[in-house]
Every structure is written in structure tokens, then in C-alpha cells.
Amino acid sequence: MNPSSLCSVQTFPPISQSALLYRHRKLAHDSTAGVRRRAPYLVCAERSKGASMRSADDYHATLKALKSKGRFPRKSLGQHYMLNSEINDQLAGAAGIEQGDVVLEIGPGTGSLTNVLLNSGAFVLAVEKDKHMAALVSERFSSSGKLKVLTEDIVKCHVRSHMSSLVGSTYSKSRNAKEETAVRLVVSSLRTPEYRPINVFVNFYSEPEYKFKVPRTNFFPQPNVDAAVVSFKLKQPSEYPHVSSTKSFFSMVNSAFNEKRKMLRKSLQHICTSLEIEEALTSIGLLATSRPEELTLDDFVKLHNLIAKE
Numbered sequence: 001m002n003p004s005s006l007c008s009v010q011t012f013p014p015i016s017q018s019a020l021l022y023r024h025r026k027l028a029h030d031s032t033a034g035v036r037r038r039a040p041y042l043v044c045a046e047r048s049k050g051a052s053m054r055s056a057d058d059y060h061a062t063l064k065a066l067k068s069k070g071r072f073p074r075k076s077l078g079q080h081y082m083l084n085s086e087i088n089d090q091l092a093g094a095a096g097i098e099q100g101d102v103v104l105e106i107g108p109g110t111g112s113l114t115n116v117l118l119n120s121g122a123f124v125l126a127v128e129k130d131k132h133m134a135a136l137v138s139e140r141f142s143s144s145g146k147l148k149v150l151t152e153d154i155v156k157c158h159v160r161s162h163m164s165s166l167v168g169s170t171y172s173k174s175r176n177a178k179e180e181t182a183v184r185l186v187v188s189s190l191r192t193p194e195y196r197p198i199n200v201f202v203n204f205y206s207e208p209e210y211k212f213k214v215p216r217t218n219f220f221p222q223p224n225v226d227a228a229v230v231s232f233k234l235k236q237p238s239e240y241p242h243v244s245s246t247k248s249f250f251s252m253v254n255s256a257f258n259e260k261r262k263m264l265r266k267s268l269q270h271i272c273t274s275l276e277i278e279e280a281l282t283s284i285g286l287l288a289t290s291r292p293e294e295l296t297l298d299d300f301v302k303l304h305n306l307i308a309k310e
């Protein structure tokens with residue numbers, strides 16, 4: 001048995017990338033290292049036997065996979081790979097993945113989460129911008145028949161058309177479409193610098209819920225921040241707040257935050273006069289001098305419906 005496949009991430013203190021690669025090469029090429037080096041890995045495998053035996057995505061497997069394509073993680077693409085399959089299990093659990101679901105996975109990387117999703121019986125549409133990683137994940141699961149990989153930038157990808165063709169296809173018995181994103185999102189509160197249009201947007205379309213923290217030590221290379229898993233329970237269109245036009249609503253919210261330190265009566269003057277904005281704000285119980293970070297989604301909706309011209 002290959003000792004590297006038994007090793008779990010918790011066995012290594014954080015060390016530099018070059019040190020990790022060196023360690024990997026030593027194990028891969030030094031055939032005499034077996035007995036002497038195997039002991040510590042086996043001890044740790046016993047410590048958390050279940051997880052280690054199942055984990056196909058520990059340090060060594062991840063490095064080996066990257067090496068097979070001659071790749072090194074690219075900072076520009078946020079390539080920090082998950083090394084702990086238990087976290088992926090929890091993530092799939094938090095998303096409530098069930099047999100027959102169609103899951104959109106953005107950035108599958110080496111496929112550690114993809115593996116868990118496929119094992120849960122889901123059909124996965126994976127969108128990966130890095131063509132080498134897209135090739136890697138396609139090859140890894142080539143026999144599954146339940147994975148479609150698009151080598152595309154998610155920002156430019158026509159997700160809706162791909163998803164709807166899959167949801168209606170024979171792959172999925174269920175009509176449930178679930179979207180998973182590993183998001184580093186701090187749930188922001190009013191009157192904090194983190195409160196931004198994205199918070200208004202997210203609350204407009206969903207009910208966000210903070211699930212759990214993922215310490216940075218679970219990733220390779222280790223990022224400078226911890227991660228968090230957040231779920232977004234998507235609302236039905238009938239549950240969206242009522243606005244005459246979502247385009248004009250979000251345009252107003254963006255304008256308000258573009259000049260965050262400015263009072264709304266100044267930053268929204270392209271929509272109507274300062275006086276009209278002041279009157280609208282006071283009529284919904286807010287100060288005439290309000291700034292954008294003081295308004296909830298509901299406040300923005302009321303303000304929009306009072307000042308936006310059709």
C-alpha cells in the first residue's frame with residue numbers, strides 16, 4: 001500500500017510549498033524509504049482510519065495529480081485545493097445533496113469535492129477555467145458518466161442553458177438543481193464597512209445561512225485567511241421583494257454604494273431631487289441624512305418604489 005495515500009492533512013505542520021514538493025519527491029523516488037518512512041503515516045492512518053482510508057485527496061494525492069499535468073497552483077485563479085475529504089462531506093451535507101440532484105460546481109480543481117458529489121449520486125456540471133485542471137478532472141472521472149466539464153470562465157458561461165438541458169435530461173430523475181459555491185463570505189451587518197451591494201443582492205434572491213468555518217490548514221497551498229461555508233436557500237420568484245424593475249432597483253443600490261460615504265440625498269440625485277429623496281427616506285422612518293450602509297433590503301425596496309420613475 002502506498003503510504004502517501006494513508007496520510008491525512010493533520011499530520012503535517014504548515015510548511016512551505018517547496019518543502020512539500022521535496023517531501024513528495026522523496027517518497028515517490030526513494031524506494032528504500034518505505035519501511036523507515038511508512039511508520040509515521042501508518043500511525044496517523046490509525047488515528048483517523050476512516051477518513052484516511054477514504055481520502056483520495058490528501059497532500060500527496062493532490063501534489064501527484066498536479067504533477068501529472070506539470071501544474072503548480074496559480075494565485076491568479078485562487079487555486080487553493082481542499083485536502084480534507086471530511087470537509088467536502090460536510091459541504092455536500094450542508095447543501096443537502098441527494099441522489100439524482102444536478103449540481104453546478106464552480107472550479108472543481110483536482111476534483112476532491114466532485115468525488116463526494118458523484119458518490120452522493122448527483123450529476124455534476126463542473127465549470128473550470130484552467131484547461132489543465134479541466135482535463136485532469138475529466139480524466140479522473142471519465143468512467144462515471146455523471147460528470148460534464150466545461151472549460152470556461154464561470155463569469156462568461158451560459159450556466160442557465162447548460163443547467164436546464166441537464167435538469168431535463170435522462171441523467172436526472174429529479175428536477176432539483178442545486179448550486180454549490182465554496183464562498184469566503186462574511187455575513188455582513190448594517191453599518192459595517194463589509195456591507196455592500198452583494199449583501200442586498202443575496203438577500204433579495206435567497207436566505208443566506210452561515211454554516212461552518214473551514215480553517216486555512218485544510219488547503220494547499222495554505223491561504224492567508226480561513227474559509228467559511230455559507231448556504232443560500234434560493235427564493236421562488238414569487239417571494240422576491242416587489243420592485244417595478246429589478247434592473248433599476250440594482251442600479252439604484254449600486255449607485256448608492258458607489259459613493260458610500262455620501263448621503264443618499266446626494267448620491268441618488270440622478271434619479272430625483274434631493275428634496276424628494278429626503279421626503280422618501282423620512283416617510284419610511286429613516287433619517288433624511290441616511291447613508292447606504294444604514295438601509296436594509298426592505299428599506300432599499302421601499303425607497304426605490306418611492307423615487308424610481310418608470
Ligand SMILES: C[S@@+](CC[C@H](N)C(=O)[O-])C[C@H]1O[C@@H](n2cnc3c(N)ncnc32)[C@H](O)[C@@H]1O
Pocket residue numbers: 077078079080081082083106107108109110111112113127128129130133152153154155
Ligand atoms: C479554490 S480552488 C478550489 C478547487 C476545488 N473545489 C477544491 O476544493 O479543491 C478554485 C478553482 O476554481 C477555478 N477557477 C478560478 N476562477 C474561475 C473562473 N472564473 N471560472 C471557473 N473556474 C475558476 C480554479 O482554477 C480552481 O480550480
